[in-house]
Amino acid sequence: MSADSTNLFGALFDTPPVRQVVPVLVPLPAPGPYSYAVPEGMHVEAGSVVQVPLGPRQVIGVVWDGDNDDKLDPKKLRPITLAFDCPPLSAEMRRFIEWVAGYTLSPPGLVARMAIRAPAALEPEPMIEGLRYVGGQPERMTPARARVLQQVDEDLPWTRMGLAHAAGVSTSVIDGLTQQGLFETVFLPPPPVVAKPDPDYTAPRIEGPQKEAAREIVDLVKQGGFSSSLIDGVTGSGKTEVYFEAIAETLRQRKQVLILLPEIALTSSFLERFQDRFGAKPGEWHSDLSPRIREKVWRGIVTGEVQVVAGARSALFLPFENLGLIIVDEEHDPAYKQEDRVFYNARDMAVVRARIGDFPVVLVSATPSVESQVNAQAGRYHLVHLPTRFGEAALPDLHLVDMRRHPPERGGFLSPVLLRAIGKTIERGQQSLLFLNRRGYAPLTLCRVCGHRFQCRQCSSWLVEHRFRNQIQCHQCGYSEPTPEACPECGTFDHLVACGPGVERIAEEVERHFPDARTIVMSSDLLGGVKRLRLELEAIARGDADIVIGTQLVAKGHNFPLMTLVGIVDADLGLANGDPRAAERTFQLLNQVTGRAGRTGLKSHGLLQTYQPQHPVMQAIVSGDPGAFYEREITERERAILPPFGRLASVIVSAETRADAEAHARALRAAAPPVSGISVLGPAEAPLALVRGRHRFRLLVHGRRTSEMQDFLKKMVSQGPKVRGTVHVQIDIDPQSFL
DNA sequence: AGCACGCCGACT
DNA sequence: GTCGGCGTGCTC
Numbered sequence: 009m010s011a012d013s014t015n016l017f018g019a020l021f022d023t024p025p026v027r028q029v030v031p032v033l034v035p036l037p038a039p040g041p042y043s044y045a046v047p048e049g050m051h052v053e054a055g056s057v058v059q060v061p062l063g064p065r066q067v068i069g070v071v072w073d074g075d076n077d078d079k080l081d082p083k084k085l086r087p088i089t090l091a092f093d094c095p096p097l098s099a100e101m102r103r104f105i106e107w108v109a110g111y112t113l114s115p116p117g118l119v120a121r122m123a124i125r126a127p128a129a130l131e132p133e134p135m136i137e138g139l140r141y142v143g144g145q146p147e148r149m150t151p152a153r154a155r156v157l158q159q160v161d162e163d164l165p166w167t168r169m170g171l172a173h174a175a176g177v178s179t180s181v182i183d184g185l186t187q188q189g190l191f192e193t194v195f196l197p198p199p200p201v202v203a204k205p206d207p208d209y210t211a212p213r214i215e216g217p218q219k220e221a222a223r224e225i226v227d228l229v230k231q232g233g234f235s236s237s238l239i240d241g242v243t244g245s246g247k248t249e250v251y252f253e254a255i256a257e258t259l260r261q262r263k264q265v266l267i268l269l270p271e272i273a274l275t276s277s278f279l280e281r282f283q284d285r286f287g288a289k290p291g292e293w294h295s296d297l298s299p300r301i302r303e304k305v306w307r308g309i310v311t312g313e314v315q316v317v318a319g320a321r322s323a324l325f326l327p328f329e330n331l332g333l334i335i336v337d338e339e340h341d342p343a344y345k346q347e348d349r350v351f352y353n354a355r356d357m358a359v360v361r362a363r364i365g366d367f368p369v370v371l372v373s374a375t376p377s378v379e380s381q382v383n384a385q386a387g388r389y390h391l392v393h394l395p396t397r398f399g400e401a402a403l404p405d406l407h408l409v410d411m412r413r414h415p416p417e418r419g420g421f422l423s424p425v426l427l428r429a430i431g432k433t434i435e436r437g438q439q440s441l442l443f444l445n446r447r448g449y450a451p452l453t454l455c456r457v458c459g460h461r462f463q464c465r466q467c468s469s470w471l472v473e474h475r476f477r478n479q480i481q482c483h484q485c486g487y488s489e490p491t492p493e494a495c496p497e498c499g500t501f502d503h504l505v506a507c508g509p510g511v512e513r514i515a516e517e518v519e520r521h522f523p524d525a526r527t528i529v530m531s532s533d534l535l536g537g538v539k540r541l542r543l544e545l546e547a548i549a550r551g552d553a554d555i556v557i558g559t560q561l562v563a564k565g566h567n568f569p570l571m572t573l574v575g576i577v578d579a580d581l582g583l584a585n586g587d588p589r590a591a592e593r594t595f596q597l598l599n600q601v602t603g604r605a606g607r608t609g610l611k612s613h614g615l616l617q618t619y620q621p622q623h624p625v626m627q628a629i630v631s632g633d634p635g636a637f638y639e640r641e642i643t644e645r646e647r648a649i650l651p652p653f654g655r656l657a658s659v660i661v662s663a664e665t666r667a668d669a670e671a672h673a674r675a676l677r678a679a680a681p682p683v684s685g686i687s688v689l690g691p692a693e694a695p696l697a698l699v700r701g702r703h704r705f706r707l708l709v710h711g712r713r714t715s716e717m718q719d720f721l722k723k724m725v726s727q728g729p730k731v732r733g734t735v736h737v738q739i740d741i742d743p744q745s746f747l
Numbered sequence: 748a749g750c751a752c753g754c755c756g757a758c759t
Numbered sequence: 760g761t762c763g764g765c766g767t768g769c770t771c
Binding site: 029031032034036038041042043044045060061062063064065076080084085086 | 769770771
């Protein structure tokens, strides 16, 4: 029954009107919605976005479905302050929020909050004032007035400023003409944030195997309804062009499209690529959008005016008016995982959203995650394989360098094989990239006399020497101090010894061997920040360097046309760091780095220095076949995350000490839960939490049956053992339970 | 999540 | 004697 009929009823029979009571999800970690009274004359329905009093403040909430808590006296309920003039969240959106809350064991109010994150956008944007020429001539013609009249016609309205600018006059000329009745004021809808993309702006740029792939995906879009696909194709195989065709088809159906990207991939180059194909940029959604733009984009999405959104993971919770397709590009990227407040993996939740909304979802990667690979193999995801690079781009020839057979000289880290290859590349006038995912000079510094190791006083990890800036730094929490000349333990001078390589040390070695080569070190802590970084990248692309030595950041984006040699200094690095995904991550990272070479057709090579040439990851990389990695013998730890064998949940315990985390783990084991294993990972494995100055230890919980696991974890969160700190739960499994 | 209330250390 | 640390509890 609507509010109006209730009131009418009350008026007719002269009884006090029944106060309507509705449940409202408020942004609190409460288990369910709170009840509020609806003031007379206000209309709300399930999904309405409202402002309600909560304690001393006003918050934004969403009117929810279901019954109210009837233990509360309706007379004592506080009234809704305001119903925003924006479309209510759809039933689908509400179902999605409920599902995510249940699955991630998060309070629904906090999940709902992610959907209405642009509070100022909740009121419609004000119309802008325009001037329309109604005809006639001014009392006295002047040159300035003539210029204005030359610009206008009777159909198209102008803004006051815009017209003044176009006519080259000041606004007072316009005001004068308006006063004489030559213009009338009209109200114009605010201009859209982005232009409408046109599916037929340019022809599809697909050829060869891409055509078949695009047809498969487009057919799924045409067919309508839910489907989930995985496009698996090497770097440069044209994955983007293929999914652009699915986007074009969805646009023709007048439905909205969401392209999820890891934040780092949301670059202008992606947006331009999109614009080249569709004639307009997509709407953007990421964390450092200005509030003004954020508002406009949000409103455009809610009204359906913005048809394509390219966004980071948070874009998944935007209340689209008519969403018809989700693309998850770089689906393996760990940035899709939010480990804060609501713990979720946007890639998995995208599949859920598509299932609930009954439309297709397409995951895309050159190095699919283990889960997606398994889902594709099991037939749950439709697999689209793009095996080769197309056009002039050729994949580099990859070889392993067995470091036991080709050891580097004493004190060095580059094998003779790699050094020779660098030399030849320089002779050809081409560039080499040496990749080592380690900043600084050396990962560990110790005193040769007393064995003292430099340790961070805040978080117990080793301090890393940075010779270029003469500092020792903690790479976990950012702590730094000047490099001491004497050992702080025994006072001996000049006896500090560096252990292991960092990029700075490799640079030193390279300069020793190639004193005349132009060498650049690229690392995220480079002095000069983003600006200098961009300049250096451009310089490299121009050919102003012979050897580039870089950490992870050289793996992303950017094309270097002259780069024909990639040397991986330590391919084994990262294979044994305690993370159950170590092998997978290494495979993905090294694939990305070697993919940097050969992008413009020059014959190129990759050399991977390794002590474990027989390792499945190494074999998979050189054979260029991810299958070699995925189909290998699976380790016990990995088995737990593979859907057919079991499930994994990672439980984050924030505790000051390892002892607290271990106490928690003990209590969990004692509770005889439906889990097969619990292990404690130290703060080094949870660097994100450490940055915020708090030691967070992570418990990995392995188990099998989802519902039982869910119940167990739910219980653990609500009445778990008492330890210092908070317990968060992240179910880190694939979302197959609803497929 | 915010925000208030409330109980123990270093200062005007 | 106060200011202020953050531990605990509450919000329809």
